[in-house]
Amino acid sequence: MIQKLKSYYKKAIRTTLLAQDKLTKNWYHLFSVIELLTDDEYSYNIPNSEWKDGCVRAKQSGLEGYSFYLSIDEIFSVDEAINIFNKPIESFVIEGNKISFINASFVKEPFGDYPLVFASNLYTDKGVASIVPKRKSGLLVWCQIDNERKTDKQFISSTVSKEMLAIQQLTMEWLGFDIIQKREHIGNIYLSAPNPYFREVEMSLSTNPTGVFYKILTRKKNFEPLKFRIIDKHGDAIALDKIFEIKDNAGLITLPHEPHLFEVRIYNQDDDLIAVHEPATFIRSIQFDMSMKQADFHVKVDTEKGNKEFxxxxxxxxxxxxxxKTKDFNPEYYFKNADKERQHIELAERKEFIFYSGAKEEPEKTKLKENAKSIIREIINNAKDTCYLCDPYFSSMDIVEFAFQIKNSGVKINILNSKEAVSKEEAKKIATVINEYNSKPFGKIEVRILRGNSILHDRFIVTDKNVWFIGSSFNEFGNRATCIAKIPESSGKLIIKEIExxxxxxxFSQNITDFANEIENG
Structure with missing residues (x-):
């Protein structure tokens, strides 16, 4: 597709993050974006006097092996830019300097000739659209991904280094994003091109007749006919999906009903998708909530450090x-809202969120507690490799009630409790229970006890890469009002890292058998 569109673009600007080996003086590629520009798209300017020969360098204090630079240069032609993107390892040269690559290969995304199509990225802070130049027209983007992640591994470590801070400073100051936080882009090359047909499409609601007004702000060239595909969603259902031929740069598209949540996909006459307007709705009313400050409330409280005023x-x-004008009734969301009211049932069935209301009567308490135990056993029996059970108060009886119930003997069962919450006598009981279990051919249970003031407060279950939060200790779970909730995967990774x-x-911790032996030996 880029071969069909390249005639619309007149120049190519390359932005590259580079590392220079201080000893050999060799240059290495860390990240780059090649942008194709039309005649009427604003060009790059070197920001200020800090830039020399098209480069700005990171502060050098404390850097050992490498210096880091950000380079902006204009490539000789659009064809040459496309060639560099397609064959970067062979043809990446800046100001006569051959740029080397840590990685030996790339994987294209998308794999074929067609691009990723993005709406205007002026306010985007996620995904690929957040690291390429901001364009109101929307973007066509091709990616070359360092699939081996060799560049990432070479320059990014698990602990923050001075090199990482230098890279971070360059990208935040000049590119507007932190590549250390978005490390999936390190090592990659992107070919980005603004929509070549227009700068922007403005749309507004028409109530009589029903439809949408559109206005296409074209580039310098004459208007070219386009196709608008309008998809209107009501709740989870599609109420309209229709293609309209657009032969003028402004007009009215009549619709069978007032659009609710509608998306526009824009195609050229070759039926290539060249722009999208993400799902949006027209604002019919705005509510402002206003309140006035009345006074400052002063209160004095006795604390350990004396009297303190708040x-x-x-x-x-x-x-x-x-x-x-507001709507008293929204039919578009009527059915979806009904489903939302029942969502707690689905979450409970998937073991993602369950609320236990607690009870006053003993029979009901017992019933809730047994149900809660059953749920935990179901969760931990999904572990294939490793299961962590983390509770400051995890006892010998909890080991019997839960750890022993894991059926897969190949699962490593790791338990974490706390000296602050477990008595010396209980620690000895735990050591006895697990030693007896570990003497059998059922796999192994290991318990480690946290030292000093427990760093652990909440209770967690980890099964491989999945994490659940429990609102009470294992031995009390379900007895009183509490809940169990599955943690989102990205947040779960943070919890797993700390637990490990x-x-x-x-x-932080020691083997509970060693702790029990210390007790025995006085």
Whole structure:
């Protein structure tokens, strides 16, 4: 597709993050974006006097092996830019300097000739669109991914280094994003091109007749006919999906009903997707909530460090003010809202969130507690490799009730409790129970006890890469009002990292058998 569109572009600008080996003076590629530009797209300017020969260098204090640079240069032609993108290892040269690559290969995304198509990325802070130049027209983007992640591994470590801070400073100051936080882009090359047909499409609602007004802000060239595919969603269902021929740069598209949540996909006459407008709705009313500050409330409290005064601001009740006309009933969301009301049932069935309301009567308490135990056993029996059970109060009876119930003998069962919460006598009981279990051919249970004031407060279950939070100790779970919730995967990784650190480090914990032996020996 780029071969069909390349005639619309007149120049190519390359932005590259580079590392120079201080000893050999060799240059290495860390990240780059090649942008194709039309005649009327604003060009790059070297930002200020800090830039020399098209480069700016990171602060050098404390850097050992490498210096880091950000380079902006204009490539000789659009054809040459496309060739560099397609064959970077062979043809990446800046100001006569051959740029080397840590990685030996790339994988294209998308794999074929067609690009990723993005809406305007002016306010985007996620994904590929957040690291390429901001363009109101939307973007066509091709990617070359360092699939071996060799560049990432070479320059990014598990602990923050001066080199990482230098890279971070360059990208945050000049590119507007932190590549250390978005490390999936390190080592990659991107070919980015603004929509070649227009700068922007403006759309507004028409109520009589029903439809949408559009206005296409074309580039310098004459208007070229386009196709608008309008998809209107009502809840989870599609109420309209239709293609309209656009032969003028402004007009009205009549629709069978007022659009609710509609998306526009724009195609050229070759039926190539060249732009998208992400799902949006027209605003019919805006509500403002206003409140006035009444006073500062002063209160004095006796603390361990003496008398302390707190000041709390107090405001009047918010008074809503509505501009426009609101709907008393939204049929578009009627069915979806009904499903949302039942979502807690689905979450409970998937073991993602379960609330236990607690009870006062003993029979009901017992029933809830047994149900809660059953749920935990189901969760931990999904482990294929490793299961962590983390609770400061995890006892010998909890080991019997839960750890023993894991049926797969190949699962490593790791338990983390705390000296602060487990008595010396209980620690000896735990050691006895696990030693007896480990003497059998059922796999192995290991318990480590946290030292000193427990760093662990909440309770967690980890099964391989999945994490659950429990609102009470294992031995009380279900007895009183509490819940169990599955943690989102990205947040779960943070929890797993900390648990593994506490578990594996003698600074944080020790084997409970060793602790029990210390007790025995006085």
């Amino acid at each position: 000041v709390v601001e107090k405001f009047s009740k918010e008074r809503p003010s509505v501009v426009g 650190k506490w578990y594996s480090s003698d600074v």
